[in-house]
Amino acid sequence: MKKQTRRQFLEDSLFATAAAAAAVATPIFSQMATGQSSSPNEKLLCAIIGVNSRGGDHIGGMVRRKDVEIAYIVDVDEKVGEKNCADIEKRTGKRPKWVKDMRTAFDDKSLDFITTATPNHWHALAGIWAMQAGLDAYIEKPICHNIKEGRALVTAAKKYKKICQVGTQCRSNPAVQNAMKFIEEGGIGEVNFSRGLCYKRRKSIGALGDYPIPEQIDFNLWSGPVQYTTPKLTRPKLHYDWHWQRAYGNGDSGNQGPHQTDIARWGLGINRHPNSIITYGGRLGYQAERNDPNYIDAGDTANTEVAIYDYGDKTMVFETRGLSVDDSADMGITTMFNNQTKGNKIGVIFYGTEGYLVQIEYTHCIAFDLKGKIIKEFKGGGDHYGNFIDAMRSRRSQDLNSDAFQGHLSAGLADLANISYYLGEDNKVSVSEARAILENVPSRDQNIETLYRTARHLTDNGVDLDKYPMSMGPMLKFDPVKEVFTNNAAANELLTADYRAPFVCPTADKV
Ligand SMILES: NC(=O)c1ccc[n+]([C@@H]2O[C@H](COP(=O)([O-])OP(=O)(O)OC[C@H]3O[C@@H](n4cnc5c(N)ncnc54)[C@H](O)[C@@H]3O)[C@@H](O)[C@H]2O)c1
Structure with a gap:
């Protein structure tokens, strides 16, 4: 006892x-x-x-x-x-x-x-x-x-x-902790721009349809807060593939993204929500992949998504690519990145006035000078569960490497990006129309270059952008303190969900 x-x-x-x-x-x-x-x-x-x-x-x-x-x-x-x-x-x-x-x-x-x-x-x-x-x-x-x-x-x-x-868990890894400290101490000069990458192959999850629920599953409890009338699946596989259905998951911006946007935000020294967000992309390429122009994949999150976060004096970008990344369009700095990685490219790049710092793996970061010469490497994994238990013993939330507030900010980045994408889903744009819109976003040059690379990546994967164009979400202005959008009422409705009783998540004033 x-x-x-x-x-x-x-x-x-x-x-x-x-x-x-x-x-x-x-x-x-x-x-x-x-x-x-x-x-x-x-x-x-x-x-x-x-x-x-x-x-x-x-x-x-x-x-x-x-x-x-x-x-x-x-x-x-x-x-x-x-x-x-x-x-x-x-x-x-x-x-x-x-x-x-x-x-x-x-x-x-x-x-x-x-x-x-x-x-x-x-x-x-x-x-x-x-x-x-x-x-x-x-x-x-x-x-x-x-x-x-x-x-x-x-x-x-x-x-x-x-x-x-x-x-x-990267928050508990000495590799990342020391790399972030290096940035903070000016190791690569002044840093006002960071880019998170999730170039990770995601195949189609199967055609949209009616599929049985495996008999060992309690679907009422699995669904919990999410509304349903008839218990059925619209995707073939129950486990894991929910990531790509927005009622349950958040696509890769909320799957892989919270690791990288968390680090991207940490290195920039940002502890708040952004001032504005704009997102473009689509769930593209599966028709070409299946050789069937009528194919409808069961997923409804973007498999290709670029989110631009404006913090006033700093900008963050998160790029998701779910199609083949073997020989997809790249950029100068990711060539350094690519030389260090094989296959998927998941990480963060910080752009400083005196160099770059790249998080290449969860336990490995590299700092380069502006010519691409390695100036410092950071390695080492930690124990995130151990950090949690130590904080349980000390009863000090401040001992946590990754508390609820940091989690909220980083999960929020995915939510904000997806709200812009979902609201703009029907706003199909050509690359030149997208470019015209991006003329007005912060870090314009970086973002226009990102757009062309993204378009090239899609066409490299057989996507006919005239037939299957990308969607452009609205530029959403966000009040980072009140946590509401200030220029779009429809966006505010997506800050919460229509819960199914009794699985109703209380709001902050009712917890
Ligand atoms: N930190 C990391 O590196 C990391 C890595 C992978 C996944 N994740 C996160 O872990 C979570 C799970 O991902 P996964 O790939 O294991 O998914 P999964 O679908 O494979 O597994 C989820 C499990 O939860 C069970 N489940 C569903 N509703 C439940 C409920 N109400 N009560 C009890 N069990 C319930 C399911 O039956 C299933 O066994 C996701 O949120 C994902 O983002 C984190």
Whole structure:
């Protein structure tokens, strides 16, 4: 049995006050967890939620620790849940309980924390419910599926005094930490522009249609906050491919993006939302790939997307390419990048007055001078789960490498970009029309060059841009403090979602 330390007693008292308020808003949990231990000798009990793929890494991260016990595996897929319980039993000698409804685990007052790797549409609600139940939470990136959810999570972590880490693990890697410090100390001069890249092949997920739900899945729980009338899939595969359907995922700007935009923002020293956003792109190339002009892929997020974020004196760009990147159009600086990488190109490039710094892998960054000569390399991985647990012990959110607020800002970048793209989806433009619009964006030259490279990449992949043009979203002005758009009412409606009761994610004023 766990002993109650003085710190725990104090924390529980604080929690009791907050919990009383929470009980009014969300009368879901019959009991509240007793809170977290501050003694490194005491075992922390956790529930790991969503364990098909990324959740396996969470399991690995926790199984390695002597001071943590996995008490619950939560998954709405019975086969996935039971298989992982059996694996954990083999590795630790103790079988966790499999449950399919996270609320069952949250009702267990011996629990200390959760980690969650469900699809994105569940992240915020799972995190908020957990914190309302008195649990700390490690939530995968993107921490939320829309901006209001992100703000609600930040507020919940503060209100319930919970430790909430987002799964952008590069923040714990010395390679990236030291590279960001190098930039901050002027290692490549003044830096006002950074570019995140996700050039990662994404094949079609299959034709849009009606597909059965695998029998071991509880689809009511899988869908959670997302509305449906008839339980059915419109894509062939249930797991993973939800990333490319906007009701559940955010495309690669919200999948790979939060790793790179997080670093791109960090290196520029930006701790706020942008002033404006404009996005262009499309879900293109699958007709050519299938040799069928009528082919409709089941995904509805962009597979090719360029988002431009304006911060006044600084600009960030994030480029997504889902078609073949083997010999796709490149730029001078990525030639340096390419020389260091094979296949996918995922990373960040910082453009300084005295050089460039490139994040090439999660654990590897390189600084070049303006002529392309390497001036410094940064290597090394860290322990993001360990950082979370250390912060749970210290009870200091400021000890986290990647707290809810940072998660909210970086997930927000994907949300903002996609809102511009979704609103402009029917605004098909030729390359020259797109160029005319980009004349007025910040970092004009960089952005016009990006447009031509993107168009060349598409035509290299057999996309006939006359027949299948790109879409151009509106330039959206954003108030970074109030978190509202100031020039587009339709965009403001997309800052939240139409939730399906009882899976309603509360707004910040109601957490
Ligand atoms: N940090 C990283 O490097 C990294 C890497 C990969 C994925 N991720 C993130 O991890 C998350 C999961 O990605 P994935 O590729 O593992 O997806 P996946 O679809 O393969 O797995 C999701 C799992 O969650 C389960 N699930 C769905 N709803 C649930 C619910 N309400 N309760 C419990 N379980 C539920 C599903 O049954 C499935 O087993 C995503 O948000 C993704 O962005 C992070």
